[in-house]
Amino acid sequence: MNAFNPATVTVLCFTLLFPVTGFAAESQSYVDNLFVRPEAGYGYAATNDGKHGMGYHAGVSILSAVRSISSPLPDKRWGIQIMSVSPFESKSTLSSEKYLSLGMVVEQTLPARVIATIGTVGYLNMDKSRNRPFGLLTGINWEPYIAKNIQLLAGLRIESIYDTSTISRYSLNTGIKFDIY
Secondary structure, eight states: OOTTSHHHHHHHHHHHHSOSSOOOOOOOSSOOOEEEEEEEEEEEEEETTSOEEEEEEEEEEEEEEEEOTTOSSEEEEEEEEEEEEEEEEETTTTEEEEEEEEEEEEEEEEGGGEEEEEEEEEEEEOSTTOOOOEEEEEEEEEOOEEETTEEEEEEEEEEEEESSSEEEEEEEEEEEEEEOO
16 A cells, blocks of 8 residues: 555544644734635646646635644644646646636644644536536645745645546645735
């Protein structure tokens, strides 16, 4: 069994999001209650029927911070994510599949500004087949501050799209977070 298959990563991210003892966010002098994070990435995708190639994603996350009882600072986030996802954009596959994805995501802030993400996503196939598969999104990201209300995002995004054949995507994810409220 491959150590990086989507099911293994999903279990790992779920464990990080809902730990037994919990982690508190780093100390900060302000609270990010609502924010917008444009994101984009590029990476490898493969299906269980042998198709593979490189593809991209681009879109936006709109998230709100959640305070836990044990910590006055927010350490969890939830919100929606809207993305354009193209798992295969290469000449080797001789085809392209495009999806519009919309889903609910939950994030956990770990020490050192590491963010664990998990979410359920619905995909609208924008090509001929018009399938509407569902999927699972996981990720591990790092968010360093570059200004008081702005953070960069860099990390690994892993998606499983359950269409007529299962598509597994592994991509590098980048973005920038802007605090709104």
